[in-house]
Amino acid sequence: MRAKFSQAVLESSEGAEMASIMRACVHCGFCNAKCPTYQIKGDELDGPRGRIYLIKSMLEDEFVGKATQTHIDRCLTCRACETTCPSGVRYSRLLDLARPLIDAKVGRGPWEKTKRWLIRSVVPHPRRFNALMTLARACEPFLPSTLRELVPSPGAAPIEASVQIHSRKMIMLDGCVQQSVAPNINTAARKIFNQQRIQLLSFSKSGCCGAVSHHLGELAEAQGYARRNIEAWTAALEAGAEAIVAMSTGCAVMLKEYGSLLRRDPEYAGRASRISEIVRDPSEVLDPGALRGAYRVRSNQRIAFHAPCTMQHGLDVAGKAEACLRAVGFKIEYTPEGHVCCGSAGSYSLLQPELANRLLDQKVTALESVQPDKIATANIGCLMHVRRRATPQVLHWLELISQAAK
Ligand code: SF4
Ligand code: SF4
Known part of the structure; x- marks a missing residue:
């Protein structure tokens, strides 16, 4: 050009x-x-x-x-x-x-600024998010249908996974919204990694990956989240943790950006760049062959897999989660237009509801066209968005595998 x-x-x-x-x-x-x-x-x-x-x-x-x-x-x-x-x-x-x-x-008008500020002030903070969702559920009958649809159902009660010590250790990004809406994704991850003799370490001082602020163009705020996580993980990395695993592909893509985000910060640039190098999606760590030996789905369940854009175009790990699901006996159905976004896209579904809902309807129609027993995905934003309109249960693929215990 x-x-x-x-x-x-x-x-x-x-x-x-x-x-x-x-x-x-x-x-x-x-x-x-x-x-x-x-x-x-x-x-x-x-x-x-x-x-x-x-x-x-x-x-x-x-x-x-x-x-x-x-x-x-x-x-x-x-x-x-x-x-x-x-x-x-x-x-x-x-x-x-x-x-x-x-x-x-x-610039932006006052309402636009307020919406963006609210998203940044609530979504990355689990306590605030939970409080707002509790209030929204209590007021649900009085909310207009457009808002009612946005209130996620309460997540299943969290199940504790026993922590076992292994010589291989990886850091798990606990996530923000994911902990509130689907806490058992992390439980499933712990269980499966434990079975593969990998210990997942969690750090209460880490928090949101910064993607919400980054998507909204608030780079200084995103850098703040990145620095906080780097501080929380430094000691474990120095002690030999070999990777950082994010169960949501959107968060993994953001963690991969840390090197670029902090490249001009002399105190953090080196550590940020190291983090970008060792971020992994669980599908890159788990071995389908080993999973096959440990898990087996009892009935021949048909799964429509919604591969998030962050998985296909951001992390370039398309097909790996499906390979793990196939290994334990799930039948993955090909769905049309698999490359097209579902419209979730971080805060996009809140800021551009008309386009987001058009894309959601297209995506749900495509996923349901193969008449699956369940829908699986790999990113909390997509999971919440697709759940709003899909009839079959929508789960993270790790939850499906952990439910398929032999
Ligand atoms: S594909 Fe799009 S971005 Fe790439 S060279 Fe062509 S017009 Fe430019
Ligand atoms: S919406 Fe269009 S322009 Fe924007 S990232 Fe997706 S494909 Fe590219």
């Missing part, structure tokens, strides 16, 4: 990085074919190529208005465009750099 960036842009490290990402784009438009928002809206500016043009205009002519912000806000950051792009354009990185600049130039 030809572009004439000002000297001021090229002299700032962010500007130079954005310019270099944009220059890789040959505006072929292949990415539009995979972009969910382009497919729904049919507007070039609601596809990746159009959004790159909008960012380019901002850097070249300093032109940026409300329309630019609206088209950028509609992006799910699902990264389907990135894995399709033949030129390797790092679109999501471009967006991460552009979002705060656009927000600083355009």
Whole structure:
């Protein structure tokens, strides 16, 4: 893509990085074919190529208005465009750099600011989230249907998994919302890892991975979460913990960003970069062959697997969780349009409900078209979002395996 960036842009490290990402784009438009928002809206500016043009205009002519912000806000950051792009354009990185600049130039109205502040103030904090959900459930009959649908059912009572000592140790990111809505995902993980002779370590001083703030363009806040987690894990890493495992793929992708997020912080850059290198999805650690020996599902259960975008396009571990499920006897059904986002996308379902609900309906129709006994996924946001409309039970894939004990 030809572009004439000002000297001021090229002299700032962010500007130079954005310019270099944009220059890789040959505006072929292949990415539009995979972009969910382009497919729904049919507007070039609601596809990746159009959004790159909008960012380019901002850097070249300093032109940026409300329309630019609206088209950028509609992006799910699902990264389907990135894995399709033949030129390797790092679109999501471009967006991460552009979002705060656009927000600083355009600003947001009071209601928009309040919504974003509320999401950042509640979602990453389990106590606040639980208190708000308790209140929302008590008021449920009086809530409008659009809000009622957003209130998750209370998670099943947490089951304690016994902690056993093993020489192989990994750190588990406990997660924030996941602990409230589906606490037994971590229980299932402990049980399965324990069976594989790996001890999962938890640290109460760690917390949200920072993804909520990062998605909302609040980079300083996201850096704060990253530093807190790094401090909480440093001693265990120095003592030999070999990896950090996140049961939600969205959190794992965020942890992989720590190196880039803190690269200019001399105190944390080295440790952040090490964390990015050793983050693992459980499907990368667990061995299907070993699982086969330990677990066996009793009936021939048919599973529709919803692979989160963060799993397919962010972590590049597509197919590994399904291999683990197959190994213990589940039958994985192929579902159409498996690459398309369900519309959850972090806080997207709260901020862009119309598009998020369109995508959710499409996803649930695709998943239910194979008449599964259950739906499995790998990310807490997708799990909560798909549960809102799906008829079969929706579980994390680790919960399914732990229920298949021999
Ligand atoms: S596929 Fe890649 S090179 Fe082609 S328009 Fe999209 S971002 Fe640009
Ligand atoms: S990240 Fe997803 S929604 Fe955003 S431009 Fe790329 S494909 Fe479209």
